[in-house]
Amino acid sequence: MTHQPDEPTxxxxxxxxxxxxxxxxxxxxxxxxxxxxxxxxDSKWGAGDRLVLGVSAWAGFVRMVAGR
Structure with a gap:
């Protein structure tokens, strides 16, 4: 019998x-x-590519599109 460790989820x-x-x-x-x-x-392609942004980059993007 072999024991395989649980993979982290x-x-x-x-x-x-x-x-x-x-x-x-x-x-x-x-x-x-x-x-x-x-x-x-893209919500129509949920299994597709994703952009990964740092929190400060996302905050800057939101400020920019909000016009602030």
């Missing part, structure tokens, strides 16, 4: 869709907080 991030996204298949962006990063993905 990383919880799947909780994705939040933009409030500007429609249910009609338009441009949809989702974000999720991860350890010291913010993940960004």
């Amino acid at each position: 990383v919880p799947e991030p909780v994705w939040c869709k933009s409030s500007y996204s429609s249910g009609e298949g338009g441009e949809c962006v989702e974000v999720a907080a991860a350890h010291e990063t913010v993940l960004v993905r």
Whole structure:
């Protein structure tokens, strides 16, 4: 009998869709907080590539698009 150690599990991030996204298949962006990063993905392609941004980079982006 062999014992294999349990593999550590990383919880799947909780994705939040933009409030500007429609249910009609338009441009949809989702974000999720991860350890010291913010993940960004296309909600229509959830298994696809993700952008990984540092918290300060994300905050700067949000300020820029909000016009502040």
